[in-house]
Amino acid sequence: AQKITQTQPGMFVQEKEAVTLDCTYDTSDQSYGLFWYKQPSSGEMIFLIYQGSYDEQNATEGRYSLNFQKARKSANLVISASQLGDSAMYFCAMSPGYSSASKIIFGSGTRLSIRP
Amino acid sequence: GAVVSQHPSRVICKSGTSVKIECRSLDFQATTMFWYRQFPKQSLMLMATSNEGSKATYEQGVEKDKFLINHASLTLSTLTVTSAHPEDSSFYICSARVPGLDQFFGPGTRLTVL
Numbered sequence: 329a330q331k332i333t334q335t336q337p338g339m340f341v342q343e344k345e346a347v348t349l350d351c352t353y354d355t356s357d358q359s360y361g362l363f364w365y366k367q368p369s370s371g372e373m374i375f376l377i378y379q380g381s382y383d384e385q386n387a388t389e390g391r392y393s394l395n396f397q398k399a400r401k402s403a404n405l406v407i408s409a410s411q412l413g414d415s416a417m418y419f420c421a422m423s424p425g426y427s428s429a430s431k432i433i434f435g436s437g438t439r440l441s442i443r444p
Numbered sequence: 445g446a447v448v449s450q451h452p453s454r455v456i457c458k459s460g461t462s463v464k465i466e467c468r469s470l471d472f473q474a475t476t477m478f479w480y481r482q483f484p485k486q487s488l489m490l491m492a493t494s495n496e497g498s499k500a501t502y503e504q505g506v507e508k509d510k511f512l513i514n515h516a517s518l519t520l521s522t523l524t525v526t527s528a529h530p531e532d533s534s535f536y537i538c539s540a541r542v543p544g545l546d547q548f549f550g551p552g553t554r555l556t557v558l
Contacts, residue, residue: 363547371535373488373549419487423547431478432539432547434488 330355332422332435340441341410348395349405349438351420357381362403363421363432364394366414373419379403407440415442447471448540450550457528458558465523465553467494467538473518474540478547479511482535494521494538528557 331354341347353362360381366374379387379394387394395404407414420435447470457463467477475496480488492513493501500513512524525532533556541547 371552373537431490431493433490436487
């Protein structure tokens with residue numbers, strides 16, 4: 329069975345600082361995908377970044393980067409130069425495969441608050 | 445990018461009534477859609493996998509007779525909460541995944557059962 333663990337229920341960060349959101353996972357699958365989503369107060373789920381288990385390089389998308397350490401089964405999200413608009417819930421998620429039928433399971437989330 | 449819509453965005457109903465929530469993929473065909481439930485300040489919990497033309501697959505602990513899922517076409521899946529009770533009040537989110545791409549989420553439906 330797959331499991332996603334986010335150990336930081338809440339974080340406060342000063343604007344313009346970098347922040348790392350922790351995520352560890354557990355799976356026996358060889359092929360899997362890791363995701364990070366942002367959920368603002370409106371409730372919509374916003375896709376941020378994706379990392380495949382066979383990808384050798386860490387994924388990056390603008391200010392977001394995923395620190396993928398396969399041996400440690402961790403997939404931390406790094407947000408550089410944080411902005412006030414980054415305040416939201418952040419969910420780490422995992423899918424056991426790449427097909428359209430592969431379900432995604434979510435961690436418990438981290439509430440990030442950016443201080444001006 | 446791919447878009448998934450949900451209707452209604454918000455619904456308030458009386459206890460004992462049934463509520464239908466629609467999930468549509470607007471610019472792609474989705475043979476598989478997923479239904480999640482999110483209680484306040486909690487994570488998304490997968491309820492079921494909706495498969496076009498066949499029965500849905502429910503996660504452990506989810507009552508299939510209470511949460512009826514129909515995936516009649518490649519662009520539409522519906523979730524019906526039957527005989528809704530206040531404990532069913534939650535945020536329901538659907539999603540669809542395009543092969544090779546990420547999973548696209550609908551905007552969610554906030555259900556309040558009085």
